[in-house]
Amino acid sequence: MYITNELFIQILAAFLFMMGMLIVVQRRNTIMVLMGIELMLNAANLSMVGFSHYLSQIDGQVQVFFTITIAAAESAVGLSILINLFRNFGSSKTGEASILRG
Amino acid sequence: MHTQIIESHIPLWIILLPLIGFLINGAILPIVYRGFAKTPANVAGGIATFFIATSFILAVKSFFTLQGIDGEAGGAILSYAFDWFNFGGLVIPFALRVDALSVVMTLIITGVGSLIHIYSIGYMHHDHAVGRYFSYLNLFCFAMLMLVLGDSLVILFFGWEGVGLCSYLLIGFWYSDTEKANAGVKAFVTNRVGDLGFLVGMFLLYRVFGTLTISEIIAALARPEMAAQVAPIATMITLALFVGATGKSAQLPLYVWLPDAMAGPTPVSALIHAATMVTAGVYMVARLNPLFELSVMTLSVVAHVGAFTALFAGTIAIAQTDIKKVLAYSTVSQLGYMFLACGVGAYNTAIFHLMTHAFFKALLFLGSGSVIHACSGEQDMRKMGGLKKHLPHTYVTMLIGSLAISGIPIFAGFFSKDEIIYSTIALPAGFSHLFFIGVLTAILTAFYTARMMSITFLGEERLSHHAKEHLHESPWSMVGPLYVLAALATLGGFFGVPHLLGMALGHIPHFLSNWLAPVIAIKHMPLVGEHLPWHEGVVMALSVVLAVASFWSGWKVFQNKFFISDFLSAIGPFHKVLANKYYVDELYDFLILSPLKRLSQWAAQIFDKLVVDGAVNGVGVWSRYFADRIRVIQTGDLQTYALAMIIGVFALVLTVYGMLNN
Amino acid sequence: MDNLNLAFLFLGGVAAFLSIAMLLAKNPIAAALSLLGIMLCTAGLYGMMQEHFIAAIQLVVYAGAVMVLFIFSIMLLNLKKEERDFKFTTPSFMATYTAGIVIFIGIIFQLLVHYDLFKSTMIPGPFNTAEVANLGGNTKVLAHALFSQYYLSFEVISLALLVAIIGAVVLAKRKFD
Numbered sequence: 001m002y003i004t005n006e007l008f009i010q011i012l013a014a015f016l017f018m019m020g021m022l023i024v025v026q027r028r029n030t031i032m033v034l035m036g037i038e039l040m041l042n043a044a045n046l047s048m049v050g051f052s053h054y055l056s057q058i059d060g061q062v063q064v065f066f067t068i069t070i071a072a073a074e075s076a077v078g079l080s081i082l083i084n085l086f087r088n089f090g091s092s093k094t095g096e097a098s099i100l101r102g
Numbered sequence: 103m104h105t106q107i108i109e110s111h112i113p114l115w116i117i118l119l120p121l122i123g124f125l126i127n128g129a130i131l132p133i134v135y136r137g138f139a140k141t142p143a144n145v146a147g148g149i150a151t152f153f154i155a156t157s158f159i160l161a162v163k164s165f166f167t168l169q170g171i172d173g174e175a176g177g178a179i180l181s182y183a184f185d186w187f188n189f190g191g192l193v194i195p196f197a198l199r200v201d202a203l204s205v206v207m208t209l210i211i212t213g214v215g216s217l218i219h220i221y222s223i224g225y226m227h228h229d230h231a232v233g234r235y236f237s238y239l240n241l242f243c244f245a246m247l248m249l250v251l252g253d254s255l256v257i258l259f260f261g262w263e264g265v266g267l268c269s270y271l272l273i274g275f276w277y278s279d280t281e282k283a284n285a286g287v288k289a290f291v292t293n294r295v296g297d298l299g300f301l302v303g304m305f306l307l308y309r310v311f312g313t314l315t316i317s318e319i320i321a322a323l324a325r326p327e328m329a330a331q332v333a334p335i336a337t338m339i340t341l342a343l344f345v346g347a348t349g350k351s352a353q354l355p356l357y358v359w360l361p362d363a364m365a366g367p368t369p370v371s372a373l374i375h376a377a378t379m380v381t382a383g384v385y386m387v388a389r390l391n392p393l394f395e396l397s398v399m400t401l402s403v404v405a406h407v408g409a410f411t412a413l414f415a416g417t418i419a420i421a422q423t424d425i426k427k428v429l430a431y432s433t434v435s436q437l438g439y440m441f442l443a444c445g446v447g448a449y450n451t452a453i454f455h456l457m458t459h460a461f462f463k464a465l466l467f468l469g470s471g472s473v474i475h476a477c478s479g480e481q482d483m484r485k486m487g488g489l490k491k492h493l494p495h496t497y498v499t500m501l502i503g504s505l506a507i508s509g510i511p512i513f514a515g516f517f518s519k520d521e522i523i524y525s526t527i528a529l530p531a532g533f534s535h536l537f538f539i540g541v542l543t544a545i546l547t548a549f550y551t552a553r554m555m556s557i558t559f560l561g562e563e564r565l566s567h568h569a570k571e572h573l574h575e576s577p578w579s580m581v582g583p584l585y586v587l588a589a590l591a592t593l594g595g596f597f598g599v600p601h602l603l604g605m606a607l608g609h610i611p612h613f614l615s616n617w618l619a620p621v622i623a624i625k626h627m628p629l630v631g632e633h634l635p636w637h638e639g640v641v642m643a644l645s646v647v648l649a650v651a652s653f654w655s656g657w658k659v660f661q662n663k664f665f666i667s668d669f670l671s672a673i674g675p676f677h678k679v680l681a682n683k684y685y686v687d688e689l690y691d692f693l694i695l696s697p698l699k700r701l702s703q704w705a706a707q708i709f710d711k712l713v714v715d716g717a718v719n720g721v722g723v724w725s726r727y728f729a730d731r732i733r734v735i736q737t738g739d740l741q742t743y744a745l746a747m748i749i750g751v752f753a754l755v756l757t758v759y760g761m762l763n764n
Numbered sequence: 765m766d767n768l769n770l771a772f773l774f775l776g777g778v779a780a781f782l783s784i785a786m787l788l789a790k791n792p793i794a795a796a797l798s799l800l801g802i803m804l805c806t807a808g809l810y811g812m813m814q815e816h817f818i819a820a821i822q823l824v825v826y827a828g829a830v831m832v833l834f835i836f837s838i839m840l841l842n843l844k845k846e847e848r849d850f851k852f853t854t855p856s857f858m859a860t861y862t863a864g865i866v867i868f869i870g871i872i873f874q875l876l877v878h879y880d881l882f883k884s885t886m887i888p889g890p891f892n893t894a895e896v897a898n899l900g901g902n903t904k905v906l907a908h909a910l911f912s913q914y915y916l917s918f919e920v921i922s923l924a925l926l927v928a929i930i931g932a933v934v935l936a937k938r939k940f941d
Contacts, residue, residue, distance in 0.1 A: 012776040018868040019783035025745045053813040057889035073928030080935035094740045101738025
């Protein structure tokens with residue numbers, strides 16, 4: 001089967017999503033976790049835009065518009081939390097904030 | 103036979119007035135006077151007496167209404183309030199019925215009750231919880247009236263339990279004394295044991311008849327085909343009901359509470375344990391007499407239990423030193439007579455004896471209360487004596503009461519007791535051995551009553567110095583009712599003059615039997631006995647001679663001695679058994695109470711601690727154990743949680759996707 | 765439905781390579797710059813799919829604002845180059861990678877199996893390239909849809925932005941001692 005453009009976009013989106021997930025789970029620095037989240041959001045956006053182009057609809061692009069907005073807001077808030085985390089625990093390693101350990 | 107029914111609200115008022123008195127004395131007066139201790143005796147007693155006296159007036163009015171009804175079947179005043187219970191085929195109407203039998207009982211309860219209320223005002227004057235006392239007394243009257251006026255067995259049972267409750271409350275009135283409180287508990291628990299039998303009887307009755315309304319049951323039994331259908335099971339029903347009567351009316355084996363019940367105030371003993379509550383069993387048997395008639399075996403059991411109880415209690419009474427205990431055992435003995443009468447089929451005689459017994463026993467109890475009050479609370483007869491000149495009114499009235507109970511003519515007891523003794527040989531259901539037991543008990547009754555009078559009022563004065571200083575005749579509020587009751591004890595016998603004497607004295611009919619005829623079928627008693635071929639006149643003369651002889655001998659012998667063993671030394675060791683009431687209480691303790699106590703201790707200390715607490719604690723321990731194992735999941739590591747979330751979301755998406763595709 | 769464009773392949777490959785670099789980078793700044801590169805590639809891909817407005821937004825918001833924010837934070841926290849502190853054979857590591865590969869293969873598989881389905885059952889919408897050009901360009905079409913059909917969501921998003929601003933300000937304040 002040929003890999004058409006549209007299919008390639010979807011495969012690329014899936015790959016980027018997987019990479020984002022691995023970064024979130026694996027990297028020990030909190031700011032890396034946030035960056036992995038951003039990568040996952042980007043991958044989802046890419047997939048949606050791909051479908052919008054493929055199906056000749058506008059809804060995907062509208063959704064992406066909103067997603068980018070929310071992602072930006074979320075990263076701002078997330079970084080403030082990161083600053084607070086850094087202030088309270090003295091480092092930004094994810095292993096430091098383990099008070100809820102059972 | 104068609105009973106004429108009049109609808110009226112008077113029965114409801116008869117019941118409700120004492121209840122209102124209870125509420126006022128129990129709730130409103132303590133609020134007004136800020137506590138039971140500060141309620142004056144006159145106010146509380148006056149209110150209580152007002153309500154019970156009004157009930158008496160209404161009862162008299164009902165009596166005259168019933169008398170005005172002509173017809174062989176008599177009449178009844180019915181008061182239907184509402185359907186108390188209407189569910190699944192079981193209909194229990196809240197209906198009160200004043201007919202020939204219940205109006206007699208109501209007159210006794212309200213009449214003698216009013217006299218006792220008036221007496222209590224004087225007796226309990228210095229007590230510090232008088233308000234509570236009178237509220238309980240009125241509550242008792244309410245419950246007892248409900249018992250006798252109820253048309254349904256359930257209402258009767260409600261009153262049955264209510265009088266048991268009030269008996270507990272009043273016996274243990276001075277509850278700060280543990281012994282008195284225990285006596286109250288003993289009375290209540292023993293009653294409850296009997297009530298189990300009563301309940302079983304009620305269940306069986308409902309099963310057979312489909313209704314618990316007394317008038318409907320009696321009407322159904324009038325049909326011969328119904329009577330034939332019921333006859334096989336009637337024995338079980340009536341035996342069960344009789345067990346309940348045994349508990350309430352203090353027969354063997356459930357009589358043990360009545361002597362202990364003397365721990366309560368004396369007017370309580372007079373009202374509850376002489377005149378009204380203990381007669382509830384007799385009333386119930388008399389009311390259900392068509393049912394009892396169907397079972398020969400139950401009637402025999404009833405007669406024998408009654409006779410044996412009478413003799414048993416009589417023998418104990420001879421050896422008692424407490425004046426109230428003598429009267430208590432005397433009550434048990436006389437109740438035995440009533441059940442003996444029921445057992446041989448003479449129900450109307452039982453009711454007659456109930457009536458006369460109410461008069462003279464209440465009189466004797468109130469008189470003894472007057473004596474106790476005068477001797478500053480002393481109840482032991484060995485520390486009394488020579489009170490005849492100090493307490494003349496009490497002496498005269500108690501003497502009349504003693505003559506009445508001993509069966510000496512013309513006083514009331516003679517007519518009723520003699521009729522019972524004659525019916526044991528005259529009626530078809532009688533037995534000749536019961537005749538001899540009855541006669542022997544009559545001799546004992548006269549003997550111990552004369553002993554009581556003699557030790558208390560005659561002989562040398564053995565009072566303590568302190569009591570002698572405060573010796574005084576009782577106030578008129580106490581002496582007045584004594585005289586009224588003495589008059590009733592003298593004249594009450596003429597309600598039931600037997601046929602033989604009635605013909606001789608100018609055609610006086612047996613008023614009570616004729617009056618009760620619609621409810622209790624009159625049984626013809628032949629002039630010559632069936633079981634022993636003695637003429638009724640011979641029996642009457644024999645009983646008079648024996649009663650007078652034993653009263654006279656008791657009077658003379660006990661002037662300065664206390665016990666029979668003082669002059670009959672052969673009886674010495676047996677006398678100890680009598681004085682200790684045949685050790686029945688100890689026997690019950692050994693057979694029933696101690697095993698129960700051991701069982702309770704086992705349950706509390708072993709079963710409760712180990713099994714129940716173990717189970718409850720075990721749940722906690724088990725939870726902890728599992729929680730400790732599961733806690734490992736909470737690593738505190740952010741990214742482990744993230745991984746778990748991602749896997750979870752993915753699984754969710756797969757599931758939804760799979761579901762959508764199908 | 766064209767064949768694979770070479771530009772697509774190039775941009776996609778660069779993005780994939782940069783994401784692997786992000787995973788393995790020791791220096792946070794290197795990771796941030798990789799992410800920036802991925803954003804640029806993605807913007808390029810958007811542009812090639814004739815979605816010019818979204819491409820522009822991606823560049824301005826994502827690459828321009830969000831990544832700058834990230835780099836500011838890294839510099840503020842003074843994060844240094846760190847050592848790799850994991851082993852490849854730990855259970856959590858293997859579980860992670862297994863999960864990732866499973867997810868990836870799952871998505872790809874579904875795509876490959878059902879891609880044809882899309883072609884035959886879906887009715888394409890009205891906004892193919894020619895029509896969009898007719899209507900005045902991608903921006904105009906998007907604006908029309910945003911302010912007519914999705915107006916409510918638009919308003920809600922503004923509210924969400926307001927909440928985010930307040931939240932960020934509150935969270936980053938120094939506590940008053």
